[in-house]
Every structure is written in structure tokens, then in C-alpha cells.
Amino acid sequence: MNNLPASRAITANHPGTYALLIRLDTTRSITVGREGDISFNEGWHCYVGSALNGLKARIARHLRRNKKVRWHIDYLLEQAPAVAVVWGLSKQRLECRVAEGLSAQGLVSVRGFGASDCRCPSHLFYRPDYSELRSQVVESFRLMGLTPKAFDVEGQPAN
Secondary structure (H helix, E strand, O other): OEEEOHHHHOOOOOOEEEEEEEEEOOOEEEEEHHHEEEEEOOEEEEEEEEEOOOHHHHHHHHHOOOOOOOOHHHHHHHHOOEEEEEEEEOOOOOHHHHHHHHHHOOOEEOOOOOOOOOOOOOOEEEEOOHHHHHHHHHHHHHHOOOOOEEEEEOOOOOO
């Protein structure tokens, strides 16, 4: 994967689906808005979203440190930054289908996280191993007909 800022990794603001790979160094409880306290395991988490108005802007927002907390993922990103991004272009909202694919592969999910505007059980998944999680994310993108591309977030070690 390339180690680039989002502004250089995604050169145009096309619609699509993305996955943020997030490293949490310790198991901890995080208050997530009205959901209250949620326990997150130490290890790797994957958040799946869609950006039909443009991937570049949405991903850049997620990677910014200073922002208004708006979505479930913002609460987690305050505690643990994204270290890698997988994305694919599509005019269709495919985040739910990618999330279903990750669930079908047996990934542990955080119930209700990131899924307040759909009927999915979750859009946040967990796996202790980075390589396995990344492979499963890429596979889910491919199964949905997406051509996955990925980059490491500048200044964040992915291992």
C-alpha cells in the first residue's frame, strides 16, 4: 500500500464505498453519543461507509483530527486513528452489502455501530490480526463488484 495523505491518494471526488482500518492499542470503553458506553477490543477495527457525494472529501473528514463529532465513527476516531483506507468507486450505496460480506466471513461486529440509517446489524467489525482483516475487507469489496484500492494513512503505522 502507498503511504499517502487522502488528498493525494484519491485524486478526484468520485462516489464510492470505503473502509477505515483502525488500530486500538488497548481494550477500552468509549462513550458513543446516545448509544452510551461501548466496549472496544484491543486490535483492529474496520468501519464501512459510503460517500455518494465524494470519497475524497468524506475520507479526508474522517482523517482530520479537529472536527465536529457527528457520526458513531467520530467517537472511535477520537480515541484511535485510522491507519489505512480501502476504497472502491461506485455510484451505488454498497456499504451495507460490504458489511454483510464481512459478517458472512465471521468477523465480530459491534451491534448497531454506524448502522443507524439502515437495517444492518453493524458497520464496524473487529479482528485481532491486521493482515487477515485487510484481506477480508478487500475480498468483500471484490465480491460486491468493486475494484478495491488502498493506502496507508501518512504518519500512522500499519502492521
